[in-house]
Every structure is written in C-alpha cells, then in structure tokens.
Amino acid sequence: MNIPEIVGAGLIVIGAGLGIGRIGGQAMEAIARQPEASGKIQTAMLIAAALIEGIGFAALFAA
Amino acid sequence: MHRFLRHHYLSDMQREFTVKILAFLFFMAPLFGMAQHELNGKGAEVGKDDKRSSIKEFINHHLLDSYDFTLYTVDEENNEHVSLPLPVILWDGGLKVFSSSKFHHGEEVAEVNGDFYKLYHNKIYKTDAQGALEFDDHHHPTNAKPLDFSITKNVVTMLLVSILMFLLFRGLAKSYSKNSGIPTGIGRFFEPLVVFVRDEIAIPNIGEKKYKKYMSFLLTIFFFIWFLNLLGMTPLGVNVTGNIAVTFGLALLTFLITTFTANKNYWGHIFWMPGVPKLMKIVLAPIELLGVFIKPFSLMIRLYANMTAGHVVIMSIIGLMFLFKNWIGSSLSFSLAFALSLLELLVAALQAYIFTMLSALYFGMANEEHHDDH
Numbered sequence: 072m073n074i075p076e077i078v079g080a081g082l083i084v085i086g087a088g089l090g091i092g093r094i095g096g097q098a099m100e101a102i103a104r105q106p107e108a109s110g111k112i113q114t115a116m117l118i119a120a121a122l123i124e125g126i127g128f129a130a131l132f133a134a
Numbered sequence: 135m136h137r138f139l140r141h142h143y144l145s146d147m148q149r150e151f152t153v154k155i156l157a158f159l160f161f162m163a164p165l166f167g168m169a170q171h172e173l174n175g176k177g178a179e180v181g182k183d184d185k186r187s188s189i190k191e192f193i194n195h196h197l198l199d200s201y202d203f204t205l206y207t208v209d210e211e212n213n214e215h216v217s218l219p220l221p222v223i224l225w226d227g228g229l230k231v232f233s234s235s236k237f238h239h240g241e242e243v244a245e246v247n248g249d250f251y252k253l254y255h256n257k258i259y260k261t262d263a264q265g266a267l268e269f270d271d272h273h274h275p276t277n278a279k280p281l282d283f284s285i286t287k288n289v290v291t292m293l294l295v296s297i298l299m300f301l302l303f304r305g306l307a308k309s310y311s312k313n314s315g316i317p318t319g320i321g322r323f324f325e326p327l328v329v330f331v332r333d334e335i336a337i338p339n340i341g342e343k344k345y346k347k348y349m350s351f352l353l354t355i356f357f358f359i360w361f362l363n364l365l366g367m368t369p370l371g372v373n374v375t376g377n378i379a380v381t382f383g384l385a386l387l388t389f390l391i392t393t394f395t396a397n398k399n400y401w402g403h404i405f406w407m408p409g410v411p412k413l414m415k416i417v418l419a420p421i422e423l424l425g426v427f428i429k430p431f432s433l434m435i436r437l438y439a440n441m442t443a444g445h446v447v448i449m450s451i452i453g454l455m456f457l458f459k460n461w462i463g464s465s466l467s468f469s470l471a472f473a474l475s476l477l478e479l480l481v482a483a484l485q486a487y488i489f490t491m492l493s494a495l496y497f498g499m500a501n502e503e504h505h506d507d508h
Contacts, residue, residue: 117491118495
C-alpha cells in the first residue's frame, strides 16, 4: 500500500463513519421521541446503514 | 471533626494510589514488551519481523479456500499437519480425479496419468515433472491452469451445512405434524426465528398477498448465511461467507429471482419512469438499469467484506498475543479478542438478517402493484 491509497481509505472511513453515525444518532432521537415506533425505526436504520456500508466497502476495494 | 477529615483524606489518598497503580500498569504494558526487546538485542528484532510476516501469511492463508481441511499444524518446519485430504477434480483434456494429499501441502508435484500439477499460492498449475513455474513481470505464474471443479474446504462446508439444514428442518416439519402444531425440542428455538423472518422481513417488504412465494428462499438464505457465519467463528478455520465467489452465487440467486418474478410495473419503473417529464425518463432509464445490477452487487460485496474484515481483525488481535510475549499485553489482547468475538457473533446474525432483508426488499420492488399517487 502506498500513501494515496491509505489516505483514500481513511477518507472513505471518515465519510462512512459520519454517515452511519448520523443514522444511528437520528434513529436514537426518533426512538426517544416515539418509543412505540422503535421496531420500524430500527429496520429503516439498519437498511440505510447497510446501504452506506455497501458503498463504503465498494470504495475501499477501489482504493 | 478533625479526625473525620483526616480519615477521609487518607481514604481518598488510598483510592488515588490504587488508580495510579492501575494507570501505571496500563501505560507500562507496551514498555514491558520494549524492555524485553532491548534485552534480547538484535536477534529478537529479526525474530519479531519474522513472526509478524508469518502471522500475516497465516491470516492470508486462513482467508483463502484450500484443497485440504487442515485442522492444526504439528510441526511447521517439517510441514506436518493434521488434515483431511479432499478430492481434486480437474478438467484438462479429460476428467482427472485425485486426492489433494498428492500435493503434500504444496511441497510436491502431483502426477496424474502422465500430467504434472503443482500448487502455487493455493492455485493449481500444470507443470513439468520438476514442477518448474514460469513467472511474468508481475510475478504471476504463466503456466496453464486446468479447469478446476475440486471439492475444496468451502465446498465441503457448504455441503455439510446444506445436509444439516435439510435434516434439521425436515425433522422440525415432521415434529409439527406429529405434535399437532406445537413445536418440540429444538423447534422451540427455531420457531421464533422462522416467524421473525416471516413477520418482520417478508410480510412488511413483499406484502401479504405475495410473500408466500418467496418464503422458502428467504428462510433458506437466512439460515444458510447465519450457519456459515457461525461456523466461521469456530476453530475449524472455515471462511465461506468471506469468499467472494460464494457471496456472488448467493447474490446471483437474489438477482435471478428478482428479475424473473418481476411484474410489468417493475420494468415500467426502470425503462419509462411514470410521473416525470419525458426528458427525465430518458435520463433515468440507464441509471435505473444500472441500479438493477448494482443492487445484487452491493449484496455480494457487503457480506464478503464484512466477514473478511471481521476475520482479519480477530486473527490480527489473536496474533498480537504472540508478538507481545508478556503477560499484560497478551492478556489484554486475549480479552480484546474475546470481546470482538462476541461482536462477531452479533455481526454473523446481523449480516444474515441484512442479506435476507434486502433480498425481500428487492422482491417487494419487483412485485409492487400500481399506485395512483404518481
């Protein structure tokens, strides 16, 4: 691995981490507001997180 | 009053002292390793680099498929392993079947009916009797590769899981009919999971009307991926779902089922998106068509990358134990490895869930009825 690849991988991880962190945080907020909808929120959260993760991994492989 | 204060002060000091000792030990942990390093001098440094590369090699070897089921190594230098040889099946101007024990773990050239084959980095190449390999500029062998249909470690594991699942769920189905619909034994563990796949994955995503058609596939893929992920956690050392060919096959099944059970609304949404201006329809069509292939592609990459990353992280941390070589560092990495293994147990179930969930989502998209709202 040389330096551009490592920097690229780091940028990808920062981006994916920010995205998934935001999803998780917002989902927690939403569950706190409406605990009875937690099941639906969790499902939607996992799908969104999985989609971001997919893009992140694809980019990591390209890097 | 004065005595009370003093007493209080003392106990505070004691506590502080304990915290300091703990912090000291914690931060000294890497230094112990260093001190030992210095004592042993330069010889140890070479040994450590050696060890590091051998750990790397071990992890790489673990991630790959192999032609024999190696349980453990008795003597590394003499290449003695306790392993189960598996059949190698090649198509090279005729069918050739032989046991992988002929390769002697890549040490020797296998001779089959006058043809010679050699293992190089877990791939079979056709060679001459001495097993000479020719390399190109990128250090890849240029020897011919025969068509390989071998029953490798991954294939054996998948067959075992399939047989296990067949027997398990046949037995469960029988026990239901025997016991008038009440689960017995292990069925009490599996019934909630099956109901979970039906009520939380299939029905919300596909819909009440059509979910039954897809249930068998969703259940199969959920338990197949879950069992394989769990087997990857055992010391058997299999890494089936971390193999991109396997996840490609699983994603291909989802893709084929989505494509062949899709109704006209699905294709309408792809090639002629309703409710947008004509120019946009032309722009959207290629993007949507690309999306058809990106969806299963992301399924494939996600499962593969998650499982591979998990295995690499756990094995690296286990490898750290051998690098530290002192009781603090090793016990720290041991507890870290334990915690990560627990996390991996969660990931094993989560990835099976996500794969099933997204498959159900795609099936739901392929079966959407016409709405009036666009």
